[in-house]
Amino acid sequence: MKVCVLICMVLLSGFIKSGEAQTKPFLVNCGVTSSVNIDGRRWIGDLDTGDNFTLSYPGIAASTPNISEESIYETLYKTARFFTESSNYTFGVDPGNYYLRLHFYPFSFEDNDVSKSLFTIMANNLKLVSGFSVTTEISRKNSYMETLGSNSSSSSLMKEYFVNVNSAELVIEVIPDEGTFAFVNAIEVIPVLSKLFEGSVSKVGENGADNSLNLGERGIETVYRLNVGGPEIKPDRDQDLWRIWESDISYMFTSYAGSEIKNASNITYSSVNDSSVAPLLVYETARTMTNNEVLEKRFNMSWKLEVDPNFDYLVRLHFCELVYDKDNQRVFRIYVNNKTASENFDVFARAGGMNKAYHQDYVDVVSSQIDTLWIQLGPDTAAGATGTDALLNGLEIFKLSRRGDLSRISDRSGSGGKSGGLKSRALWLGIGAGVASIAVIAFLCAMFVRRRNTMAPNKSHPPGWRPFFLHGTFGNSTNNAQGSKFPGGTLTLNGSMATIRTGKYFTLAEMRLATNNFDDSLVIGVGGFGKVYKGEIDDGSLVAIKRAHPQSQQGLREFETEIEMLSKLRHRHLVSMIGFCQEQNEMILVYEYMANGTLRTHLFGSDLPPLTWKQRLDACIGAARGLHYLHTGAERSIIHRDVKTTNILLDENFVAKMADFGLSKTGPALDHTHVSTAVKGSFGYLDPEYFRRQHLTEKSDVYSFGVVLFEVVCARPVINPSLPKDQINLAEWAIRWQRQGSLESIVDPKLRKCYSLDSFKKFGEIAEKCLADEGKNRPTMGEVLWHLEYVLQLHEASLRRNSVEDSFSSTQIPANPDNPEVGNENNADHNLVEGRETVIDLNLGEDEENTRGSSISNGTAGVEEFSQLVHPQGR
Structure with missing residues (x-):
């Protein structure tokens, strides 16, 4: 019997030592000596060393009378342990796996400014944080949540780690950076008895x-x-x-x-x-x-x-x-x-x-x-x-x-201490050397340019002119049908070969042939940059040719911005570039000709047949898709900054596409809420919050798009000084009628009530939301897009219910006499009513072909145009 008992004890002992961790949890309330019960668990003070753990250096016990947030851990967060030198929390444990949680609630104590606290924490040989600032981490997290639209913010931070302990001790080492201090409010060490993480996992895509x-x-x-x-x-x-x-x-x-x-x-x-x-x-x-x-x-x-x-x-x-x-x-x-x-x-x-x-x-x-x-x-x-x-x-x-x-x-880069000081000094020395090197290179480049201009004055560029190949926008053409390339490739400003070139390379001779030697009778638009010509290239395709004026600086910055944007953007509802020409000081871009011009010309100020309600909805949906892609289709959002009906172009099938990216701006980084920049845009469409504060966000485009929506309904200029004072500004005038529930009173009379009342009311509600005075109260472009899809669904459902679609078409003046429904039923995109998630994620999740920011077209390859291409007034 004794032998059996002994054998059982040996087996049990071996099981305990070789099996999973048998240690009970350690719950430590830092900065106190007494215990407290919280969430049904007993937390012991960190100076109570009688529970199989020790603290090597006690530091300073700190406390605060109250905290600024409600939390189940409120009692824990009122106290902390401050360290001005390294200290170890050592826990006696069995080998195994553990969850380690560190709780931080920053509060200043005596002369210790918690915002200046920087420290490193090690768990046995695993570095958890280095040069760590709790206040910076909390601020970063809150800022990120704000970008997601969440109103929740926190004043505390909990870091959780899963660690494997191969010895009888788990040592948590807290190391303050030199000249500062560290702190911690609470520590949890939770044994994990099951196998949460084991084995091998393959990498995605490999x-x-x-x-x-x-x-x-x-x-x-x-x-x-x-x-x-x-x-x-x-x-x-x-x-x-x-x-x-x-x-x-x-x-x-x-x-x-x-x-x-x-x-x-x-x-x-x-x-x-x-x-x-x-x-x-x-x-x-x-x-x-x-x-x-x-x-x-x-x-x-x-x-x-x-x-x-x-x-x-x-x-x-x-x-x-x-x-x-x-x-x-x-x-x-x-x-x-x-x-x-x-x-x-x-x-x-x-x-x-x-x-x-x-x-x-x-x-x-x-x-x-x-x-x-x-x-x-x-x-x-x-x-x-x-x-x-x-x-x-x-x-x-x-x-x-x-x-x-x-x-x-x-x-790690922000860590202090002696090594941090050495790294910092080395960094500054490196920066100094780099600046000096750049200065020398710049001086040599300036001398080279001066010498070149002196030797060949007849080839120098006119004042204000800089060929775009100097800016690294394009590299070697990969689809030049005739095999012509810029000799030796394309040089960037730093002398390296550019690697990005969009579209076909056209010779100047081809451009002259396409435009009958730039015949003014073919001019279809004029802007500060120069003229836009209607042309025909060698394969018989109609194109719009945008030629910058070599003698003018006006519009050059916008022209360069447009090149930069179009080099990295591809979408069915955005302007696309066919090719370019860079020869004999010429700067020329080529786009597919947009047969139906701007949306504005189909609303008022021309003899064109009026658009049906469905055609107007389709145009708004197409433009919203393009804007939504700008806001979400790249790692950093792109803000159009000049959304208006002259920058919404219609192709031969009345598919709407956003154009003119000359004022576009890259959106705020993840840790910022806006871009601070000078106010630019078009009067009548300008976001009042952007105008007041010079804070540009994607919601600035949403406001401008709201004005477009009212313009589509009312078919009148957004600013008309000839009208009574209360009617001059379309946005202000229309929003008053909308809030009274009487927007139908000022609707374009050419629509003649050939629309679903439910869809019209919903349309007005969307436009009203877009024009909220504060950006935070406006919907995102994705949400606007979803609601517009819903408006179209309501309209089509109404037509089906009443079985009057044929009579509805016959009572309208058709957009194309040969085919009254061109661009509508012939376009599958416009017949299918998409759900919100369709719009949001249409360009995501299709492997490398649809990665965010990819230059590969999302949807059918559409080629669009600038507003200046079809509107003589330009911007």
């Missing part, structure tokens, strides 16, 4: 064992943990590991892209290994696609997440099929940063049934130039499923250490 990562060898930081389609889950409802699951709504690219669903049925885990991956509450709610019956079924649900560049990220997606009871009912694709992570993803099949909780891991490598991680789910039309839909229950993003380091690059 195949083969060589491209997988071993998670067991990496330190892990939790960046996001989201309950998709449900409310926030508090720590006490995830009692195994006491995790916080945020609601995902703030992180969605558009909140209307996915509908929330829930199921009260009994949910079980698909595998015993999943039992601690997430609480069952996460799987009881989900988000599915709002409207999946749209054009080409290419829209996605998208989550936009800010991350630190130059790290690997583990993306963990949680799934549970709550609706379908058999496979092949919901099949979709998963994209991570616009790369396909999974095709033919069927939750039912993978989880093994309905109401089965399941998770899937992916790893993506984020380069040093990217600070955003996009997670997208969209239908897989090739799968042949009954429905084209997608579903997600939960989302987690984890940062993986590199060479034992999890700290941000900005943190």
